[in-house]
Amino acid sequence: MLLRLIKLFDAGYIEGVRRLSMLVIAAWNHEYEQCKLLTNVSYPEINRQHQQCLILICYIYLMAIYEMDDIRGFVIDNMSDEENMLKKLTSRERRFIKFASTEYDGQLYMTPQDFLDSVVEQEPRPRLKRRVLSGQDLQVIKDNTPPLKKGSKMLFRTLRDRGIVSYTEYLFLLSVLTKPISGFRIAFNMFDTDGNHRVEKDEFLVILRILGGTFKRSKFDDETSRLDDYIDDEEGLQRKHRIDTTLQIHLFGKKGNQGLNYDGFHKFMDNLQTEVLELEFNEFSKGNVAITENDFAKILLRYTYLNTEEYDAYLERLMDRIKVEHGITFEEFRDFCRFLNNLEDFAIAMRMYTLADRAISQSEFSRAVKICTGFKLSKHLIDTVFAIFDDNGDGMLSYREFIAIMKDRVHRGFKSSAKSEGWDAFRHCVKHEMKHSVEQ
Numbered sequence: 001m002l003l004r005l006i007k008l009f010d011a012g013y014i015e016g017v018r019r020l021s022m023l024v025i026a027a028w029n030h031e032y033e034q035c036k037l038l039t040n041v042s043y044p045e046i047n048r049q050h051q052q053c054l055i056l057i058c059y060i061y062l063m064a065i066y067e068m069d070d071i072r073g074f075v076i077d078n079m080s081d082e083e084n085m086l087k088k089l090t091s092r093e094r095r096f097i098k099f100a101s102t103e104y105d106g107q108l109y110m111t112p113q114d115f116l117d118s119v120v121e122q123e124p125r126p127r128l129k130r131r132v133l134s135g136q137d138l139q140v141i142k143d144n145t146p147p148l149k150k151g152s153k154m155l156f157r158t159l160r161d162r163g164i165v166s167y168t169e170y171l172f173l174l175s176v177l178t179k180p181i182s183g184f185r186i187a188f189n190m191f192d193t194d195g196n197h198r199v200e201k202d203e204f205l206v207i208l209r210i211l212g213g214t215f216k217r218s219k220f221d222d223e224t225s226r227l228d229d230y231i232d233d234e235e236g237l238q239r240k241h242r243i244d245t246t247l248q249i250h251l252f253g254k255k256g257n258q259g260l261n262y263d264g265f266h267k268f269m270d271n272l273q274t275e276v277l278e279l280e281f282n283e284f285s286k287g288n289v290a291i292t293e294n295d296f297a298k299i300l301l302r303y304t305y306l307n308t309e310e311y312d313a314y315l316e317r318l319m320d321r322i323k324v325e326h327g328i329t330f331e332e333f334r335d336f337c338r339f340l341n342n343l344e345d346f347a348i349a350m351r352m353y354t355l356a357d358r359a360i361s362q363s364e365f366s367r368a369v370k371i372c373t374g375f376k377l378s379k380h381l382i383d384t385v386f387a388i389f390d391d392n393g394d395g396m397l398s399y400r401e402f403i404a405i406m407k408d409r410v411h412r413g414f415k416s417s418a419k420s421e422g423w424d425a426f427r428h429c430v431k432h433e434m435k436h437s438v439e440q
Contacts (some may be wrong), residue, residue, distance in 0.1 A: 001053075005060050012390050018064035021057050028054055078118055080133045086162045092174070096167050099124045104133040104243065109164035112156040112246065114174060119412055138243060145249040148264045153274045155250070163246030168208040173247075176269050177276055179411055180341040180373070198259035198413070201252040205242075277337055281330050290327030293318060293384045299333075300388070304408040314388055321387040338373060343403060345372040350399045359396035362386055 001024060008017045042332050085240050099118040100108040108130070110118065117124055133313050145153070163171070179187055191199040191207050244256065251268065252258050284295035291299075301311055339346070350360065351367045360368070362382050370376050386395065389436070 001058070003139070005057065009403065017060060021064065024052070024057050025061060025365050069085070073290045092171065093167070096170050100130065100196040101125070101161070102129055102131045102133055102164060104138065104164070107166070109133075109166060109245070110170060111161040112159040112163045113161050114155050114166065115165050115170065116276065116279055118170075118275055119174070119177065120283070138164075141246060142244060142249055143256060144325050145246050145254075148251055148258075148260070148268065149252060151250065151268055151271055153271045153278065156275055157279070158247065165247060166208075166245050169245060169247045172208060173272065174412075176272050178341055179269060179273075180345075181270070181338065182342070184266050184269050185262065187269070190263050191260075191265075198261055200259055201248060201256045204248070204251070204260070274337075275333065277334050278330065281333055285330075288327075288330045291333070292325055292327060293322050293387070296328040296333065296384060300409055302409075304405050306405070318384070318388050321393070322384070326380055328381065328384065332378050333379055335375060336381060336385075338375075339369050339377065340406055341407055342372045343410055347399075347403050350403075357393075359398050361396055365397060365399075422431060 005021060008020070096110065097108060097120055099114045100110045101114050101124070102109045102111060116125070141163055145159070152158075175187075188199065191203055193203045193206065244254075248256065250266075251260050280299055281291060284291045284299065296313060297315055300312060304311075304399055306314070346368055349372055365386075366377060366382055386397055388399055389405075391401075
């Protein structure tokens with residue numbers, strides 16, 4: 001019966017699931033009442049397996065009710081307007097709103113520290129409310145923002161909360177983190193719309209607005225839509241006013257008249273990637289020059305969509321295979337993360353090389369990485385990677401499984417289908433438990 005209900009639910013026959021599960025619950029209740037009369041026992045003992053099945057069927061009934069309400073456009077009574085609004089947003093929009101700790105004139109902004117927290121932490125720092133900035137606060141931020149020539153791998157950590165990052169800039173910075181070094185030039189050329197080998201501030205802002213989808217989302221008349229700085233949304237992500245943010249001041253100067261050449265653009269992107277990687281590495285190294293192989297695995301798996309059993313299996317496999325710990329240095333960690341930013345090229349190389357989708361050896365893996373990135377990973381690092389991902393210990397790696405897992409790492413949890421929350425998570429959990437019960 002459970003298996004039939006699962007298949008009906010997955011097939012979309014929600015009304016049928018509701019009726020069938022209700023009939024099963026009613027029939028069981030009738031039998032239970034009859035048992036009470038026959039045995040003259042107020043609460044007859046129930047077989048544990050039958051009890052679990054009944055609980056799952058009750059869950060199915062509740063899920064069916066919720067699905068039908070969702071289809072009809074109803075919402076859960078205790079869900080706030082803000083929660084309903086957040087449910088309609090993309091995962092990136094929700095995360096920006098969640099971590100943004102400041103606002104000005106109704107528009108939300110992250111601080112540099114907020115941005116760093118958003119890419120390495122699960123939850124934002126505790127706060128009572130967002131800080132509302134004044135015009136004087138903006139001037140202080142402007143005065144304290146260093147020029148590009150003084151940029152460093154500590155820029156965001158040094159500025160901390162003395163700066164602002166808009167939503168469209170947040171999207172840009174996220175894209176920087178996943179760009180391979182070979183893609184820096186392509187990114188620069190995208191901003192250099194007039195082809196003069198310099199990016200001006202206006203060119204930069206146009207691409208940012210495209211990144212934020214503002215042209216697509218505008219619902220105003222033609223005259224208003226032609227005003228390139230007119231954006232208005234109810235979430236507070238983008239507003240009509242335009243102010244100079246920390247990123248704009250850093251890249252184009254306090255007056256906004258300094259052009260950005262490729263060398264400066266490359267330096268900024270490389271510094272940001274390195275800064276975020278150092279932040280992740282230092283979290284586990286605690287001042288040491290290296291992290292353990294186990295910590296390296298935890299960093300790689302922290303953004304993946306593995307369940308707890310799968311996650312633990314990877315770590316246990318590594319501990320069983322690494323007999324002597326040598327540690328992973330920051331340089332090794334950075335090289336591997338830069339390789340992950342070339343994951344698409346690696347996937348293409350593997351598909352062309354293996355053809356039959358066969359597993360690959362360490363030497364084949366090392367050669368493919370060298371071809372795609374131009375640099376060579378250390379032997380110990382490759383040994384560690386294979387200790388984590390080699391399923392049966394035969395020295396061969398299923399590159400398809402490896403790529404699928406590492407894509408989660410590269411995008412830091414931002415997939416087209418984000419992790420389920422609320423009722424979606426509840427539904428997924430129940431379906432998993434039902435299937436597990438049927439298998440047993």
